[in-house]
Amino acid sequence: MGSARVTGLRFTDGYVLILFLPLGGDYILCKQPSPMRAGGGMTLAQESKNRAREAWTMRDSDVRTALRRRLEAEHVGDPNTLIVDEMGVWSGTVRIDMAVINGEICGYELKSDRDTLTRLPMQAEVYSRVFDKVILVVGDKHARKARGLIPKWWGVTLARFRAGELKLIDDRAPKQNPARDPYLVAELLSKDEAIAALDQHGLADGWRSKRVREIHERLAAELPLDVLSERVRIALRARQGWLGNNCPGVLNVPVDAVADPLG
Secondary structure (H helix, E strand, C coil), rough: CEEEEEEEEEECCCCCEEEEECCCCEEEEEEEECCCCHHHHHHHHHHHHHHHHHHHCCHHHHHHHCCCCCHHHHHHCCCCCEEEEEEEECCCCEEEEEEEEECEEEEEEECCCCCCCHHHHHHHHHCCCCCCEEEEEEHHHHHHHHHHCCCCEEEEEEEEECCEEEEEEEEEEECCCCCCCCCHHHHHCCCHHHHHHHHHHHCCCCCCCCCHHHHHHHHHHHHHHHHHHHHHHHHHHCCCCCCCCCCCCCCCCCEEEECCCCC
């Protein structure tokens, strides 16, 4: 182009319009992509900020690690407390993310910013029939909507990144579950555990060969809920090999399990 001087710059739609005035020639107008713009008219600063936000979007594993660390610190040295990951309910077909078993069974459902709330209404319905208390641990992205999908007696803990570290902030304390289902509580027991519970209360004669569903029904019908709950907690704390199997997608379900826990 030879010697020239730039007489004007103007930003428009992610481009720079450059007006050149060559020495002894006509004006030349050039349109070039702006060095300050990225695709879609976004400044490089904005793009960098969005990339950083995406990189720091919390994952389920971030929330799980933070919660596990907190629970272990709260219950360190307590031989009567068991912390369980992926605790199965309804014959193992539904799993709550984490549970603490001691004088009560408290469930923790995790919803990170990368999760969706699609399953939360069903999960809330099932968990509300089993656990003494439930706490939802949720990222800011879903916190407001999630509150409308869970019972008011559930606790809420917010998961937030602060200075590159995930913090858990208690927002609403859990209350006692007002409506547990004795059958679903009894169903937390395996067949052997359920027979042992019957035996401890003199109810096992003639029932050892019954189907597991019938045994659970007998426990639910014969034992007061507080007594049943205690027997269940004792059995769960003593259990070995919690998940039964570690094969993804394989459910540990008795052949005669109830088809619908909400029916």
